[in-house]
Amino acid sequence: MDFKTLFNFLRELNKNNNKEWMDEHRKEYYEVRDFYIAWLNQLDIKLAKIDSNYAPTTGKQAINRINNNLLFHPNKPVYKDHFGAGLDKEKGKGDFYIHIGIKxxxxxxxxxxxxxxxxxxxxxxxxxxxxxxxxxxxxxxxxxxxxxxxxxxxxxxxxxxxxxxxxxxxxxxxxxxxxxxxxxxxxxxxxxxxxxxxxxxxxxxxxxxxxxxxxxx
Structure with missing residues (x-):
């Protein structure tokens, strides 16, 4: 698994942005998501070693939901066209945000x-x-x-x-x-x-x- 696979998945999702398609490709989604979480875990460890004030943040804690919040943004598509994650998370402070998307x-x-x-x-x-x-x-x-x-x-x-x-x-x-x-x-x-x-x-x-x-x- 690599970022090329992640980008390919996002492109297909963007062309088929509906729950039915996602349900059929849920396994593929979890594989891509798990790859990104593992990658974030590696980066988290490296950042903790170089910054003594870094707040350890696992990939699972860092990654954002891929679903858009349709309650507040009803005109948005069901799913995002990117994977977002915030590392160095600490309540009340700004994090280090990573946005990987097709656009x-x-x-x-x-x-x-x-x-x-x-x-x-x-x-x-x-x-x-x-x-x-x-x-x-x-x-x-x-x-x-x-x-x-x-x-x-x-x-x-x-x-x-x-x-x-x-x-x-x-x-x-x-x-x-x-x-x-x-x-x-x-x-x-x-x-x-x-x-x-x-x-x-x-x-x-x-x-x-x-x-x-x-x-x-």
Missing amino acids: ESFVAGGIYKPKKDRLDNIRAAIDYNGEEFKKILNKTSFKETFGGLMDAEKLKTSPKGFSKDHEHIELLRNKSFAVMHSLTQKEILKDDFQEKLIDIYMEMLPFRNYLNNAVSV
């Missing part, structure tokens, strides 16, 4: 659209020491890997309690603090794919640590 694949991390209390904590951290955050964001290798913060909704004015002339006002206006690195199928199919993800994880780590420290206050 797009990427890794992402940070805190996307946090609730008000968490957003307030992040803004307080930026107010207190925004220079450290800017140093992380402006590091050459970080910019080459992620470009910058993911495009998301921003305030048109300054947040409550902050002056529009604040030295970090452009950061403070953000409602999300997350980054993403796109992956190609060719990269995923290579033997060194896990090593590539480890490099990306380490590049993202200071960014995630800054945010996690902020929301844990």
Whole structure:
């Protein structure tokens, strides 16, 4: 079993996105899912060895359901076109998300659209020491890997309690603090794919640590 088989399964599922087809191919689905869980288990062990603050997360804990939530999104297809998983999971903090799909694949991390209390904590951290955050964001290798913060909704004015002339006002206006690195199928199919993800994880780590420290206050 390998990622080529996983991609092939997702393509067939995408063409036959209904419960009847899935029921007929349930065994194949479990085989692909089990392969991905085992692969995540291997990556989990490697990340735990290189990051002393890593929260061990088994593949079974990390992997997301392949069913779409039709209760809240009734117009979506029954099944997703990707396998998603979040490693380094710890309550209240942002995880390291891996998205393997036929339309797009990427890794992402940070805190996307946090609730008000968490957003307030992040803004307080930026107010207190925004220079450290800017140093992380402006590091050459970080910019080459992620470009910058993911495009998301921003305030048109300054947040409550902050002056529009604040030295970090452009950061403070953000409602999300997350980054993403796109992956190609060719990269995923290579033997060194896990090593590539480890490099990306380490590049993202200071960014995630800054945010996690902020929301844990």
